[in-house]
Structures are given as structure tokens and as C-alpha cells.
Amino acid sequence: MSDRKASVLPNGVIVGVRVALIALAALGVLSVSLRLMHPGDAASRLEPLRQWLLGTSEPTADRVAEVAQFDGHFLAHRGLTALHIVPGGLFMLLLPVQLSRRIRERFAMLHRWNGRVLIVLSVLAAAVGLYLGTVMPFAGIGESVVIAAVGAWFFVALGRAYAAIRRSDVAAHRKWVLRAIAVPVGVSVVRLVGAVSDLTLTPAGYPARVVFVVALWIGWAATLAATEWWIRRTEPRPAV
Secondary structure (H helix, E strand, C coil), rough: CEEECCCCHHHHHHHHHHHHHHHHHHHHHHHHHHHHCCCCCCCHHHHHEEEEEEHCCCCHHHHHHHHHHHHHHHHCCCCHHHHHHHHHHHHHHHHHHHCCCCHHCCCCHHHHHHHHHHHHHHHHHHHHHHHHHHHHHCHHHHHCCCCCCCHHHHHHHHHHHHHHHHHHCHHHHHHHHHHHHHHHHHHHHHHHHHHHHHHHHHHHCCHHHHHHHHHHHHHHHHHHHHHHHHHHHHHHEEEE
């Protein structure tokens, strides 16, 4: 069997990806904290910032109603929301530890136990999120479809990652772990896409529900595509 070597990306790209991942994890923790502290009006509290960015003084009556409905959706299911976002926030907080090569190489036991905790947290958050997004979605069938598709992909990827490490296939484990991780990380990307879409599409007359579904599709599609690119560019290749 021929030796294999790792595909090397420029240091700037690697550092950029790491910084972006940490920033997305921080955004996830911040979003969870905001919703926990203000379960009934977290989105409404961000409206002054939106108005400032748009250069308008007061939101329209329709906008106020849409944001109140969005916040009310979380408040009406406060228990399930907490059961979804608290494990999700803890997952994002612990994720950089799991992805650290230094910790993986020097503290293998910590890496293994942190991975087990992340599995439990992610399964709980994903299961509740799948229920909320398909059974009682804010944006209707459009949201249900994307949540069902992404949720199924997450559980398939996580199951294959676990099966791979059980048979000591580290290379396959790495690929499927990254694919699974892309789903919760993608939530933060969805938030960023949603913010941009909200600033550009809602002033043009698109309702919040449509903008929300657009953000879900674009945010997760971009994250999954970027993950596949990273896997292909960093996986070991046959030595020449």
C-alpha cells in the first residue's frame, strides 16, 4: 500500500476557517443567551438596530406584527424551545474544544469524553428542533421541508461517524463528523443570511415567513457545500 500525505491549504485559509468557526460558535451561544434572557421579545429587541441599518425611524405596523408573531412562536413553546436551544448552545460552546488538533493529540481522553457529551447534546437539540420545525413550524410547509431534510442528513451523518470510529476507521469518522457538525454550525450561518435577507428582501415587500425559509435553504446549503469543499481539500491523498 502506498503512503499517503495530507492535502495542504495555505495557512491564511486555514486560519480564516478557524476564526470563522469560532465566530459562528460564539454567535450561536450569544443567540441562545438572548432568547433565554428574553423568551418573549428577543427578536423585537433587535429591531432598533435593524431600523438604524435601514435608515428608518419607525417600523411599519405589519413589521411589528410579524416580529411579535415570530417571538410569540417561541414563547408559546417555551419548554420545548429551552430543550432545543440550551443543548444547542452548550454544543456550540464545546465544539471548538473538540475540533482542536492540539487537544485531540495531547489529551485524547478529554477529546473522547467531550465527543460523547457533544453527541448527547446534539441528538437532543436536533430531535427537538426536528419536532418543532416539522410539527409546528413558524413558516409553514417551506420550513418543514428544509428542517426534515437537514435533520435527516444530520442523523445519518452522526450515525455513520459513530459507526466509523467503532471500527477504528478514523478517516471516515473525520469526514462524517464534519458533515454532522455542519448542521448545527449552519444554524449560525442561517442567522447571518437571515439578517442580510431581512435587510434586503423585506423592504421590497417579501413577508418574514418567506425570508425565513430563504435563509434556511441558503444558509444550510452554503454550510454543507463549504464543508464538502473543506473535506476534499484536507483529506489525505496518495503520495506521489
